[in-house]
Amino acid sequence: MRYRKRISLGKGLRLNLSKSGLSVTGGIPGLSVNAGRQGAYLNTGIPGTGLYDRHKLGAGQTARAGQTSRADRGGRGGRAGRADRTSPGGAGPGAGGSGRTGSGRSAAGSRDTHDGSLTLKIHLDERGRPVYADESGEPVRDPSLLRGLRRDAGVQATVQELYRNTVVEHEQELAAWRGFNTVAPAIPGREHWLAQRRSLRQQQYTPRPFQDEAPTAAAVLPDLEAAARRAVGGILQVLAPWVIQRRRQEWVDARLSAELARQHQEYTLAKAAHEAAERDKAQRLNARFAREYQQRSQRLEAELRGDQDVIEEDLESLLESLPLPGDCAVDFTYIQTQGCIGLDIDLPDMSQLPAKTARILASGKLSIKDLPTAKRRRIYRDMTTGLSLYLAAHAFCLSPAVREVLVSAYTQRVDPATGTPADCYLLSVRIDRERLQSIRLAQADPVAVICSLAEHRLRLMHDNTLKEIEPLQI
Helix, strand or coil, X not given: CCCEEEEEEECCEEEEEECCEEEEEEEECCEEEEEECCEEEEEXXXXXXXXXXXXXXXXXXXXXXXXXXXXXXXXXXXXCCEEECCCCCCCCCCCCCCCCCCCCCXXXXXXXXCCEEXXXXXXXXXXXXXXXXXXXXXXCCCHHHHXXXXXXXXXXHHHHHHHHHHHHHHHHHHHCCCCHHHHCCCCCCHHHHHHHHHHXXXXXXXXCCCCCCCCCHHHHHHHHHHHHHHHCCCCHHXXXXXXXXXXXXXXXXXXXXXXXXXXXXXXXXXXXXXHHHHHHHXXXXXXXXXXXXXXXXXXXXXXXXXXXXXXHHHHHHHHHHCCCCCCCEEEEEEEHHHCEEEEEXXXXXXXXXXXXXXXXXXXXXXXXXXXXXXXXXXXXXXXXXXXXHHHHHHHHCCCCCCCEEEEEEEEEEECCCCCCEEEEEEEEEEEEHHHHHCCCHHHCCHHHHXXXXXXXXXXXXXXXXXXXXXXXXX
């Protein structure tokens, strides 16, 4: 059974068919547009630099992939389909947040020179050499001034910081393509879901009691006595204070019962309003908690039995959340009766791999060199095999009913017979749940793991070139 097809229409235009629907991709390496049921996306990149980006047209922001746990993933609707992710500046395992902004890196600083205060702009050229420029961007060419800048401790500290940042950025760009198998999740057994079901409890809201105390005569008297002192006074307060004292007491006694009754009525009304509000809140929240408990309970049961709709929904959500290298995309299918998930990985082209490597020499200078072709092939080989195991492990985490995952990975290469791009499968492997559970992927060689599995197709040449194979059928 095939579950995806890509048809070349010529001149950089491709028609993509999958269970999620139809999409069209058009463009050239480094610049293309993909339009489908989820909208139009602009894919940009600089071949050979490791720089790539995916931007939803009209959305006003770049889509970034982030790791999420199974507990954080909910159903997002939809059925079996395709999830495209992109990693600006590198977003694979171990990648950091910084990226390149062109062929060089720059920093600005202000330093005092013998000519007065000079604002410098310092950046590195493609070979990693510092270039000094004035505030307008004009390179500094005066030999004596250049010698002074090279001896200035503050300026050279800035240069060293640029060197370190450049090395880190190159390492992060490479990290986006490596180590997928080292961050693959542990595959749980059926007991994991049974334990969740046993620990599932319905949340309950208990109405809060009314906190105010009922009014008493002792509580009312201080306010009445203060009011009596303001109301009863005059000249007798000096000439006959005992008379004033008696009149004030009479004033308080005449009003105490009425004031106590008034405050008690206010208390009763406030208490009734609070209790009614709490009853409404409890009724509303407990009804919601009951629905959530029922939904979670039903979803756990569906995951335990491998329900078709739930697994497809979770699978689509999973593929949308995982960080994938370059413009990698994944098609999928799920057959409940077989307990089998099929993943078809559209690999990024090898030209998207970073082409440079950087290190600081013992002399303190920065060395930027081309990444050797042999090393780039090893990275691409490990990315292809490691990513396949990484995605398979995540797929097994969806349900104990998933017993098998078939992973096939392909890229586009020019067909020598027609001169047009065509799908070229590089890897196809059938992975058994129990077999993968027994492997410690973080410590294993992904190529060796693939080759140890009973059903696999991988043609790896001595120079680590991946040759075309015929994919396994689900």
